[in-house]
Amino acid sequence: MARLMDSTQALGRALMLPIAVLPVAGLLLRLGQPDLLDIAPIAAAGGAIFSNLGLLFAIGVAVGLARENHGAAGLAGVVAFLVATKGAEVLIVVPHDVIAAAGAAYQDLATAAYKARQLAKLSVPIGIISGLIAGALYNRYSDIKLPSYLAFFAGRRFVPIVAGAAGVVVAFVFGLGWPFLEGAMDALSRAVIASGELGLFVYGVLNRVLIVTGLHHILNNVAWFLVGDYHGVTGDLNRFFAGDPSAGVFMSGFFPVMMFGLPAACLAMYRTALPERKRATGGLLLSLALTSFLTGVTEPIEFTFMFLAPPLYALHALLTGLAMVTMDLLQVRLGFSFSAGLFDYVLNFNKSSRPWMLLPVGLVYFGLYYGLFRYCIVRFTLRTPGREAQTDAAAVAPASLDDQALADAYIAALGGAANLRSVEACTTRLRLVMADRERIHADRLRQLGASGTVRIGADGLQVVVGPVADQIAGTIRSRLAGAQRAAAAVDATRVLAALGGATNVVKVETVSGRVLVTVHDIARIDERALAAFGVRGIAKPSKTSVHLLHADAQALGLGLAPLVR
Numbered sequence: 001m002a003r004l005m006d007s008t009q010a011l012g013r014a015l016m017l018p019i020a021v022l023p024v025a026g027l028l029l030r031l032g033q034p035d036l037l038d039i040a041p042i043a044a045a046g047g048a049i050f051s052n053l054g055l056l057f058a059i060g061v062a063v064g065l066a067r068e069n070h071g072a073a074g075l076a077g078v079v080a081f082l083v084a085t086k087g088a089e090v091l092i093v094v095p096h097d098v099i100a101a102a103g104a105a106y107q108d109l110a111t112a113a114y115k116a117r118q119l120a121k122l123s124v125p126i127g128i129i130s131g132l133i134a135g136a137l138y139n140r141y142s143d144i145k146l147p148s149y150l151a152f153f154a155g156r157r158f159v160p161i162v163a164g165a166a167g168v169v170v171a172f173v174f175g176l177g178w179p180f181l182e183g184a185m186d187a188l189s190r191a192v193i194a195s196g197e198l199g200l201f202v203y204g205v206l207n208r209v210l211i212v213t214g215l216h217h218i219l220n221n222v223a224w225f226l227v228g229d230y231h232g233v234t235g236d237l238n239r240f241f242a243g244d245p246s247a248g249v250f251m252s253g254f255f256p257v258m259m260f261g262l263p264a265a266c267l268a269m270y271r272t273a274l275p276e277r278k279r280a281t282g283g284l285l286l287s288l289a290l291t292s293f294l295t296g297v298t299e300p301i302e303f304t305f306m307f308l309a310p311p312l313y314a315l316h317a318l319l320t321g322l323a324m325v326t327m328d329l330l331q332v333r334l335g336f337s338f339s340a341g342l343f344d345y346v347l348n349f350n351k352s353s354r355p356w357m358l359l360p361v362g363l364v365y366f367g368l369y370y371g372l373f374r375y376c377i378v379r380f381t382l383r384t385p386g387r388e389a390q391t392d393a394a395a396v397a398p399a400s401l402d403d404q405a406l407a408d409a410y411i412a413a414l415g416g417a418a419n420l421r422s423v424e425a426c427t428t429r430l431r432l433v434m435a436d437r438e439r440i441h442a443d444r445l446r447q448l449g450a451s452g453t454v455r456i457g458a459d460g461l462q463v464v465v466g467p468v469a470d471q472i473a474g475t476i477r478s479r480l481a482g483a484q485r486a487a488a489a490v491d492a493t494r495v496l497a498a499l500g501g502a503t504n505v506v507k508v509e510t511v512s513g514r515v516l517v518t519v520h521d522i523a524r525i526d527e528r529a530l531a532a533f534g535v536r537g538i539a540k541p542s543k544t545s546v547h548l549l550h551a552d553a554q555a556l557g558l559g560l561a562p563l564v565r
Contacts, residue, residue, distance in 0.1 A: 014064025025049035026337020054123030061131025083167030091175025240335035248333035253324030273386025281386035296339025303452030415439030492559030500524030510557030
């Protein structure tokens with residue numbers, strides 16, 4: 001079970017990488033429309049992104065799943081996607097009535113148009129599958145060794161090759177199985193639509209409940225990119241921007257919650273904070289409320305009360321489900337390319353149906369959230385921000401720290417560099433793999449601006465830090481790499497001595513997890529000392545060459561190279 005959770009966590013994180021390009025696609029598409037700037041090339045540029053979502057998912061998912069997020073996995077994803085789609089295109093059988101209706105002169109055009117429409121429906125699923133395959137193959141084969149006469153194709157170069165072979169299998173599955181897959185997708189769409197308000201309510205509740213694990217991204221991808229069909233375009237989000245008047249069902253209900261409800265919850269938490277802590281709490285909650293209202297990024301707010309006051313979060317999930325139902329009953333159709341904030345609301349106002357209804361519904365939701373949150377906090381003495389137990393630790397103001405100092409503070413709060421095995425990020429969270437989760441300092445993380453932490457599986461940890469998550473993760477990785485290089489530089493002097501000293505070493509190279517060292521006299525090498533300094537294996541392909549296997553060969557090579565020049 002833990003292994004399944006880890007796998008779905010990784011998929012949820014990987015899906016966010018291609019989705020991150022949608023805001024610019026939506027912006028370009030809308031700005032280029034006749035009702036705004038009326039610039040056709042800009043609209044076409046945005047439309048190009050939506051038309052190639054499958055390819056973006058293939059690249060993004062592959063890179064997101066691959067170790068080190070290496071670009072070779074993205075290349076493999078492209079290869080798998082192109083092979084699968086073009087292979088499936090050839091294998092898809094065109095119904096006889098489609099060809100007959102076109103007439104003899106236009107049969108080729110009718111065949112091509114039919115296949116293009118069917119492939120448009122397949123694009124995102126094939127893209128996700130191609131990305132999954134490429135990411136898994138990279139993790140499995142990026143270090144593969146081949147015989148010397150095939151050595152050029154070893155390591156990372158092997159991954160696109162085997163991904164292409166896997167793409168052929170996917171092509172046959174989708175091409176030959178298209179009638180069954182089309183029936184399954186239509187059945188899913190009909191089932192979702194037939195579920196009506198009950199289905200929308202369940203979707204809204206689950207969307208909020210699953211936030212704690214990050215699996216809501218998978219749920220959203222089904223609703224936003226697979227359900228429904230409008231002229232060959234599938235998914236609520238895709239269909240909305242393609243002009244489907246019925247699209248927006250799975251997006252409209254988020255607007256009252258994100259623009260009005262959660263900011264009202266922030267006001268309620270501020271008004272019920274302890275008098276001596278209102279000033280500090282007010283600044284934090286105002287920032288979170290504005291973020292939610294303007295951009296629709298809500299996780300920083302939700303994590304402030306998700307664990308401190310779980311009943312409030314259950315109430316929030318139920319109200320989200322009710323918002324989905326309410327907006328559908330009122331026939332309101334709103335859409336977004338990023339999230340349900342003011343920016344997307346204004347930008348897509350003219351594409352929406354009855355968008356003005358958001359204002360009265362939003363005001364009602366503002367009153368509901370404020371009244372219910374304030375009543376529950378006071379009545380049940382809930383420990384929301386400004387009411388939780390005060391800590392004795394000295395606070396560190398994030399605003400007073402530069403990027404590197406903030407990253408160093410996070411590393412220290414997370415138990416030190418040795419405690420961090422992997423550092424990734426999604427929209428609002430640091431996604432970490434820890435050596436020992438008990439070594440983290442939760443109070444210090446909150447003082448640095450984190451809204452909360454979630455433990456995933458045996459060694460996973462998520463830290464909610466808001467929209468700056470990716471920048472913080474990048475700086476942390478940079479600082480960790482710098483520390484590793486510094487440590488390797490220290491070890492390098494000892495490794496050099498074990499290699500017989502600088503006078504014995506001619507050249508140092510780093511290739512595929514190995515440090516390749518050319519020496520004058522191989523007999524001067526002290527293998528026992530090398531093993532003590534972290535060298536896991538030694539190969540001697542010739543009398544003047546030795547290969548060192550090391551856990552961080554790149555860092556060791558960088559440390560050795562300056563010492564022998």
